[in-house]
Amino acid sequence: MSRIRLIWRKSLNVVMLTLTGVCAFAVVSVLFLILGYFVIHGGSSLNWDFFTKLPKPVGETGGGMANAILGSLKLLLLAGLMGLPVGLMAGVYLAEFGGKTFSFVIRYTTDLLNGVPSIVIGLFAYSIAVLPVKHFSTVAGGVALGIMVIPITVRATEEFLRAVPGALREGAMALGASKWRTIATVVLPAASGGIITGMLLSLARVAGETAPLLFTAFGNRFWSPGWSQPTAALPEMIYRYAISPYEDWNRQAWAAGLVLLGLVLLANLVCRFVLHRRGFSRSV
Amino acid sequence: MDGAAPRHVGGPRSFVARLRDGDEVAHLITLVFAAVILLITSMLVYELWVSSHLSRAQFGWNFLWTQTWDPIFDHYGAAPFIYGTLVTSIVSLIIAVPLGLAAAVYLAELAPRNMSDSIAFLIDLLAAVPSVIYGLLGIFVVVPVVRTTIGPMLINTVGNVPVIGRLFKGPNYGVGFLTASIVLAIMIVPFIISVSREVLLTVPREQREAALAMGATRWEATWKVVVPWARTGIMGSIFLALARALGETMAVTMVIGNDPKIRESLFASGYTIAAVIANEFTEATGDLYLSALIELGLVLFLMTFILNGLARILIVATERGGGRPS
DSSP, X not given: OHHHHHHHHHHHHHHHHHHHHHHHHHHHHHHHHHHHHIXXXXXXXXXXXXXXXXXXXXXOOOBOOHHHHHHHHHHHHHHHHHHHHHHHHHXXXXXXXXXXXXXXXXXXXXXXXXXXXXXXXXXXXXXXXXXXXXXXXXXXXXXXXXXXXXXXXXXXXXXXXXXXXXXXXXXXXXXXXXXXXXXXXIIHHHHHHHHHHHHHHHHHHHHTOOGXXXXXXXXXXXXXXXXXXXXXXXXXXXXXXXXXXXXXXXXXXXXXXXXXXXXXXXXXXXXXXXXXXXTOSOOO | OTTOOOSOOSSOOOHHHHHHHTHHHHHHHHHHHHHHHHHHHHHHXXXXXXXXXXXXXXXXTHHHHOOOEETTTTEEOOHHHHHHHHHHHHHHHHHHHHHHHHHHHIIIIISOHHHHHHXXXXXXXXXXXXXXXXXXXXXXXXXXXXXXXIHHHHHHTGGGSTXXXXXXXXXXXXXXXXXXXXXXXXXXXXXXXXXXXXXXXXXXXXXXXXXXXXXXXXXXXXXXXXXXXXXXXXHHHHHHHHHHHHHOOHHHHHHSOOOOOOOSOTTSOOOOHHHHHHHHTTTOOSHHHHHHHHHHHHHHHHHHHHHHHXXXXXXXXXXXXXXXXX
């Protein structure tokens, strides 16, 4: 009886442990499946026109997404300009100055903001940046993405500042530097590598966001001069082209998907590799 | 330092001295930026509350359980969307939790540290894939697979089971709750794995060794000792994943079928809160229509707010108390 039970326990052990391994490899294989699909479907339809031409009118084949690529870059620039300084400074506050209660409130709010669904951020950006001027614009899209950049930057900044050894601070203080000089000339430079990678990761994350752009940047089939007109963006074009009934548009959606996926994964790969070498196994 | 008071010889420095050092200014400036976060978040809540005023005044609490969504007669109810959001999220958890937990157990307990780290790295990459990419794959890969393979398979097997079978009845076009749940599951699995793995790795070695020394098999030590030890943190990871699933927009919008009806079958088309906002907000004519959509946004915000709060508390509790089973 106990022998049968032992055999049962041992075989259960082998079966379950194998199963967990199978699950792990199944999940990882999804990444390669995704890459494979996009390389095969997207790669074949990616051409020079994609990067240089405007979208063709409905019904005509060909054309590209040059305006969406530029649009995405402009949106990222705005998001970076608005979100990164706020995130950085707030991160410095939390790591270096913060009192107990207020820091807790800020940290909690940051986590909360991080968890707000992107579509709700879109609603908010609509009400503060679209409604008052009564038209969709690049700026409004930038506001939406900028808000999403903040929480990730705060977290990265705070964590990397905290990782700076106390001895560095004490050394600077011992030389007579005031607190802010210590921070500005010793602590921040020491943490800058990590902070910059964190910022890049936050930009890479919002680069793929579609939902907050739908009713802020809205989309555009033409070039969008200046900052106050609706603009196309890569993820938003992928969405519109993917749900369209035209085969040629679906084809271009795959191509755009390959470009977006490639850029986002590349940014992540580089950043996480750098972080890993600096001894941060995972942080953002 | 022309004639300034000697720097800080015992006793607190005067405000002016600190001001001259720049410390107070730097403190103030960073504080202002930190306060901006507070401002943005409270403005967000305020805007959602004020902009949904019309709809709240018109429908009151009934909004939450009214099933009609009729822009033509200006009558709005959130029930189909709340239902769709909950069903897709819960079904996606049913798929993702066992898968993610098993993978996390493998990575934390079995795989050599190097391999575990590399796989965790790849899984972090998977988490970085934009949702519109998952949506694209959903439309062109998952939908056909559900229509031709998974759907018929489920109908022929579970479809005949008395009670659960009702979930797998009706026509199967490929788009609907099930497809959305599968896509969501793929999207949230990386979060469950990476948070659970971290939590599992914090379980003290002695716990495992004690169990093994008592003659437990590796699996028994893991399942009966390590996992229960870490369960609070694992629950936290599940809540985080659930919060993400609730708010996910693009991928779901692209595969759920976008039909505001409450239906029993998982093969049927449905709608979620995020999807209806994405689809109808720019086309909404009339103030009440817009206001109703914003109230949906408010409902979604509150749902994720509560879940995120719970998840944080659970994760912090594990980190502090070592997650000792109570």
